[in-house]
Amino acid sequence: xxxxxxxxxxxxLLYPLPALLVGSYDDQGxxxxxxxxxxxxxxxxxxxxxxxxxxxxxxxxxxxxxxAFTVGIPSRKIIAEADYTGIxxxxxxxxxxxxxxxxxxAEKVEAPYAAECPVVAECRLHRTLExxxxxxxxxxxxxxxxxxxxxxxxxxxxxxxxxxxxxxDAGSRAYYLIGPQAGLAFKDGRKFL
Amino acid sequence: xxxxxxxxxxxxLLYPLPALLVGSYDDQGxxxxxxxxxxxxxxxxxxxxxxxxxxxxxxxxxxxxxxAFTVGIPSRKIIAEADYTGIxxxxxxxxxxxxxxxxxxAEKVEAPYAAECPVVAECRLHRTLExxxxxxxxxxxxxxxxxxxxxxxxxxxxxxxxxxxxxxDAGSRAYYLIGPQAGLAFKDGRKFL
Numbered sequence: 166x167x168x169x170x171x172x173x174x175x176x177x178l179l180y181p182l183p184a185l186l187v188g189s190y191d192d193q194g195x196x197x198x199x200x201x202x203x204x205x206x207x208x209x210x211x212x213x214x215x216x217x218x219x220x221x222x223x224x225x226x227x228x229x230x231x232x233a234f235t236v237g238i239p240s241r242k243i244i245a246e247a248d249y250t251g252i253x254x255x256x257x258x259x260x261x262x263x264x265x266x267x268x269x270x271a272e273k274v275e276a277p278y279a280a281e282c283p284v285v286a287e288c289r290l291h292r293t294l295e296x297x298x299x300x301x302x303x304x305x306x307x308x309x310x311x312x313x314x315x316x317x318x319x320x321x322x323x324x325x326x327x328x329x330x331x332x333x334d335a336g337s338r339a340y341y342l343i344g345p346q347a348g349l350a351f352k353d354g355r356k357f358l
Numbered sequence: 359x360x361x362x363x364x365x366x367x368x369x370x371l372l373y374p375l376p377a378l379l380v381g382s383y384d385d386q387g388x389x390x391x392x393x394x395x396x397x398x399x400x401x402x403x404x405x406x407x408x409x410x411x412x413x414x415x416x417x418x419x420x421x422x423x424x425x426a427f428t429v430g431i432p433s434r435k436i437i438a439e440a441d442y443t444g445i446x447x448x449x450x451x452x453x454x455x456x457x458x459x460x461x462x463x464a465e466k467v468e469a470p471y472a473a474e475c476p477v478v479a480e481c482r483l484h485r486t487l488e489x490x491x492x493x494x495x496x497x498x499x500x501x502x503x504x505x506x507x508x509x510x511x512x513x514x515x516x517x518x519x520x521x522x523x524x525x526x527d528a529g530s531r532a533y534y535l536i537g538p539q540a541g542l543a544f545k546d547g548r549k550f551l
């Protein structure tokens with residue numbers, strides 16, 4: 166064991182973590198949003214992402230019923246709105262109305278997203294896995310949509326500097342921005358080949 | 359549909375994505391490292407994380423054999439080393455020797471990590487889920503260890519500014535740093551309550 170490392174215990178610390186705005190329609194057709202930090206990409210072919218959600222959450226029942234959800238990535242402009250969706254429940258609150266976020270029906274699946282999220286993934290429910298406190302929900306990504314004005318020049322992907330996506334720090338319980346580029350993947354390591 | 363959003367197709371884009379250094383011992387007991395961007399926290403009780411790995415990878419067989427792995431978070435200081443571990447295979451290369459990274463045996467599980475990663479999670483294999491190209495591998499986090507000198511003052515968690523963890527951008531295929539704090543979780547949204 167490295168003598169310089171301190172044991173912090175069995176904790177949900179990992180870096181970076183996302184702040185995912187999960188969109189769904191409930192059984193009455195009301196659009197809902199819920200912030201989730203437990204999630205990420207989990208498969209390449211077919212492209213899939215996962216979000217883990219407690220079974221008691223309103224969003225959990227909604228995803229199971231419609232077999233669909235969206236995942237929006239908030240920018241710094243809507244941090245307070247996104248944070249609220251993780252605190253309040255869609256059972257009692259119309260989170261779109263309260264925050265002023267604009268519900269848009271996804272194109273490929275029966276789920277809404279917030280127009281104010283610069284990037285959104287439209288997902289069809291693919292698999293679930295019960296893990297204890299949370300259900301790991303795997304969605305097949307049928308489409309990713311992004312605002313025109315945040316795309317990289319000539320690129321088919323977002324420019325992080327224009328996008329300003331937000332991440333979550335489980336340690337300090339804070340949101341943070343993505344910083345400057347620090348290296349090139351599949352390239353910087355080639356010096357060791 | 360929002361007229362300002364452009365469809366980018368069915369892609370593995372999500373923000374932020376991590377750059378996870380997965381550590382394992384192979385069947386000959388050789389320590390190995392592999393960079394993985396498909397992963398995240400996936401359960402709270404018990405604390406679990408997931409990494410998705412292609413079945414053909416050397417790390418995949420090693421994790422299945424020992425039922426254990428570590429996940430180290432690289433800092434900006436070892437970006438090239440981390441990148442190399444995602445390019446080369448442990449079948450033919452001793453990645454610790456090639457990069458100069460220092461293998462340390464985990465305390466709780468039979469798996470190694472790189473001492474140079476400021477934060478490391480020690481995981482016992484918990485569940486697997488075949489998703490197509492990748493196996494989603496869920497590990498129960500038995501301990502998180504961190505370098506003393508990156509901990510928050512008086513805190514039991516890392517200070518991001520001292521830690522300087524690296525993330526991955528699947529769009530530009532680049533690594534980036536974590537930027538400044540931009541908001542407080544479970545607090546900024548309370549103005550809507």
